Amino acid sequence: MACSYRNGIINIRNIKWKDDFSPLEEEGEVFPDYEYSKAYLRHLFVSKEILAAMIATIHNLGFYMWLMRTARLKIAEEHFRMEEPHGRTTDAEAIMNLRKFFRPKSLALKNH
Numbered sequence: 001m002a003c004s005y006r007n008g009i010i011n012i013r014n015i016k017w018k019d020d021f022s023p024l025e026e027e028g029e030v031f032p033d034y035e036y037s038k039a040y041l042r043h044l045f046v047s048k049e050i051l052a053a054m055i056a057t058i059h060n061l062g063f064y065m066w067l068m069r070t071a072r073l074k075i076a077e078e079h080f081r082m083e084e085p086h087g088r089t090t091d092a093e094a095i096m097n098l099r100k101f102f103r104p105k106s107l108a109l110k111n112h
Contacts, residue, residue: 003041003056004063010038012056017042024055030062 002009005025010017017038024041025033032055044052 004060006063006066012038012042013045014042024059025063028059028062029066030058032059033062 003012003024006027020038020042021040022037023034024036024038028034036055041052041055044055
């Protein structure tokens with residue numbers, strides 16, 4: 001199961017999340033983001049608990065609500081420019097461009 005984050009998508013079933021007790025999303029806006037850890041969500045998925053899908057769905061919906069709200073704000077402020085390298089951009093490319101554009105500075109610094 002993939003979970004969307006402000007700095008990309010993660011496969012929560014990956015073993016590297018087994019001992020990660022940090023919140024699902026540090027700057028999240030919905031309750032699962034700060035109530036549950038990545039390790040707990042991974043445990044639920046590995047155990048095939050229905051609660052895993054429920055938590056992931058709420059988290060992902062919260063992410064997309066933030067993404068669209070931020071996109072509308074940036075468009076209104078005229079700070080948003082979507083480049084189309086070959087004249088056309090697929091939906092997947094557009095979403096990745098949005099994620100790069102709206103990456104919080106704190107996360108960008110940690111990744112470099």
